Amino acid sequence: MTTHGREAPAPGGHPADHPRPARGGGGSDAPLDISGVMIPTTTPFDPVTGEVDPVALRENVRKWASTGVAGLVIGGSTGEAVFLDERERDLIWDVVGGALPDGLLFVAGTGAESLRTTLHLTRMAAARGCDAVLVQPPAFYRGAMTPAVVRDHYRAVADASPVPVILYQVPTRFSTLDFPTGLIAELSAHENIVGIKDSRGKLELVGELVTQTARGFQVLVGSGNLLYGSLEIGAVGGILGVANLAPRESVALCERFAAGDWSGAGVLQERIGPLHNTVVGGMGVAGVKYGLELLGYHGGAPRPPLRLLPEGRRGEVAEALDRAGIRIPGALAHA
DSSP states (O other): OOOOOOOOOOOSOOOTTSOOOOOOOTTOSSOOOOOEEEEEOOOOBOTTTOSBOHHHHHHHHHHHTTTTOSEEEESSTTTTGGGOOHHHHHHHHHHHHHHSOTTSEEEEEOOOSSHHHHHHHHHHHHHTTOSEEEEOOOOTTGGGOOHHHHHHHHHHHHHHOSSOEEEEEOOTTSSOOOOOHHHHHHHTTSTTEEEEEEOSOOHHHHHHHHHHSOTTOEEEESOGGGHHHHHHTTOOEEEOGGGGTOHHHHHHHHHHHHTTOHHHHHHHHHHHHHHIIIIIIHHHHHHHHHHHHHTTSOOOOOOTTSOOOOGGGHHHHHHHHHHTTOOOOGGGGGO
16 A cells, blocks of 8 residues: 655644654554645536546646645545545545655545444545545434444544544534544544544634643644644644645745744734635635636536535635735636
C-alpha cells in the first residue's frame, strides 16, 4: 500500500504535555502526524450526467497539492459524501490515491451508520492508499447512541482499521451527535486513534479537548474562523472548508504562528475568518463550489437535493474573495 505521510514542522502552540508526533506512515512506528492545514475537498460532478467527474477531481487535486497544504480529506461533509454510493467513494479514493504526490496526507471519510459499513469503507479506502480515515459517528438512531455505545463503536473501528483513525465531531447544525469531552478523553488513549476534527466552532470546547485528552492526541478544528485562536490554545491545525478557496493563506497563517509572527498570523486570520463566515458557514457546499469556479477550479453544481447557489448571492462570493485578498482570474471575475 502506498502512503503519503510526511515529516513536517509544527504549526506551533501545542502545549508541553501534548507533544506533536513526527509524520508517520510508510511503515514508521511513529504516530501519524496530522498537523497543519488539510482541505476537505469538494466532489465535482459531470454537468450532463451527474456522475462523479474523475478528470475534474484529478485536476483539482493537482492544483491543491501545489499550495503547501499538509493533505486532503476525500469524502467528507464538504465532499457531499452522504450523497455518494460505495462505487463512487471507491472511485474518488482511487483517483486521489493515484494523483496526490508523496509527502501529502490522504485522509478518507469513511464514517457510516453501521459498524459493518464503516469497517468495509475503511478497508476499501486503505486499499486505495489512504494514510488515515476520518470517521463521523452514527447518528440516525440518535437516542440509542449513548456515550458507551459510541465509545464501543469507535474502539471497534480503531481495533480493525489498518490505518489510523481521526474522530470527526460533525457540525452540530447537521444531523449528528455532540461528543462529551470525557468520551473523547477515553478514546484518545487508543493507540490507533490519533486525533479529532472538531467542527462545533467553540474555542472553549477545543480547549477542553486539548487539556483533557491523552498525551500525543492531536486536535484539529473545522472552522477557518477559529484557526488562530485554536492554535493559541494548543490545536495543531485544521481541516478547513475555507482552505478549498484560501489554501495558501490558511497554510501561511499556521507557518507565521509557528515562527512567532503573531501579528502576521493575526492579519491572515482577519482575511480568512470572514471568508469562512460568508461562504462556508453562510452558503455551504454550493457557495464553496461557486467560489472554486471563480478561482479556476472545477466546482460545478452540488448533487440534488442540494441546489446551485442562487444567482442573487453569487456576487457575495466574489466580494468575499476580494475582501480576503484572493485574486479572481480576469475573465472569471465577471462570471
